[in-house]
Amino acid sequence: MRIDGIQNIDSILKKYIIDVHGSSHYLSYSVMPIHFVFNEIIENSDYDAAIEDAVHGGFEGIYALDGGKHLTKNEFVREKAFAERIGRRGEELVNNLFKKMKDEGEIFGFIWLSDKYPLSAHDFEVIDTQGVLHYIEVKTTNGEFNRRIHVSYHELLEMIKPTIRYQIYRVEDIFGEQPYYCKIDGLNEFALEMVRLFEQFPAGVKPDSISLAPEVLIPKSTIRIRFPLSK
Numbered sequence: 203m204r205i206d207g208i209q210n211i212d213s214i215l216k217k218y219i220i221d222v223h224g225s226s227h228y229l230s231y232s233v234m235p236i237h238f239v240f241n242e243i244i245e246n247s248d249y250d251a252a253i254e255d256a257v258h259g260g261f262e263g264i265y266a267l268d269g270g271k272h273l274t275k276n277e278f279v280r281e282k283a284f285a286e287r288i289g290r291r292g293e294e295l296v297n298n299l300f301k302k303m304k305d306e307g308e309i310f311g312f313i314w315l316s317d318k319y320p321l322s323a324h325d326f327e328v329i330d331t332q333g334v335l336h337y338i339e340v341k342t343t344n345g346e347f348n349r350r351i352h353v354s355y356h357e358l359l360e361m362i363k364p365t366i367r368y369q370i371y372r373v374e375d376i377f378g379e380q381p382y383y384c385k386i387d388g389l390n391e392f393a394l395e396m397v398r399l400f401e402q403f404p405a406g407v408k409p410d411s412i413s414l415a416p417e418v419l420i421p422k423s424t425i426r427i428r429f430p431l432s433k
Contacts, residue, residue: 251349257285258352260413292342292373293317293325295381295429300328302430307331323360324368337366342373347416347426354411355400361393368393372416374426382426386419 248266255263257278267273273281293316300312309330316325326338339357343349351372361368370386400409 251345253281254285254288254343254345255350255413257282258413259411260350260352262350262413288342288344288376289340291376292340292371292381295373295376296326296338296340296371296383299383299429300326323354323356334367337368338371339368340371340373342376344376345374347372347374349416350413351416351419352411352413353396355397355409358393358396358400358412361389362397364390370419372420372426380428382428384420384426389419392419 252263252266253273256267256273257263293314297314297317300309303309304311309328310333312326312328314325315322315327324337324339326340328336328338330336337360341351351370360366368389370389371383372386373381373383375381396412403409
């Protein structure tokens with residue numbers, strides 16, 4: 203956020219505090235110097251990333267928010283709903299992409315499985331022109347490539363099945379003018395390593411999911427593809 207001049211500084215700061223804290227009660231120049239507020243504004247992208255991770259139960263996001271103390275119940279409910287919108291919008295874009303690919307003969311067919319069964323371990327099933335079945339899981343962020351990805355134990359178990367071609371579609375900048383995506387293949391070995399670690403836990407103890415930096419699965423140099431513009 204860039205601020206030119208100081209004419210509207212008071213209203214800008216007040217709006218920012220209300221957006222973050224839900225109330226202007228927190229705005230006290232005697233205890234919150236202006237330079238501190240500007241630092242928060244500059245680091246707002248980090249705050250958004252922490253929120254996105256925290257509402258999915260991510261430790262790093264919760265820790266960055268000081269153990270969750272800086273997120274009220276109402277804020278959490280609002281951010282959780284926004285995270286669901288992000289996920290839904292990502293699936294909608296991928297659904298439109300597969301429709302276009304089917305119309306142009308690039309795939310034989312597909313179904314949007316999670317639209318009907320939200321607890322499924324993948325979002326789409328796609329049959330390519332060679333008759334090969336692909337399971338597609340969509341992982342969407344409102345930010346950039348490096349925001350953490352959350353993978354459930356259920357999804358890991360599907361990734362290790364030798365007869366399944368499992369792919370992650372990483373969708374980024376979902377509310378930008380033209381979001382983009384990349385495909386993540388070759389997940390079997392990684393998933394197998396994670397499942398083996400899970401199996402070492404004592405009987406009765408099972409982690410529900412993991413979170414990871416995207417570059418663990420895919421290098422930053424990977425080409426990301428822009429979604430086609432809607433007509």
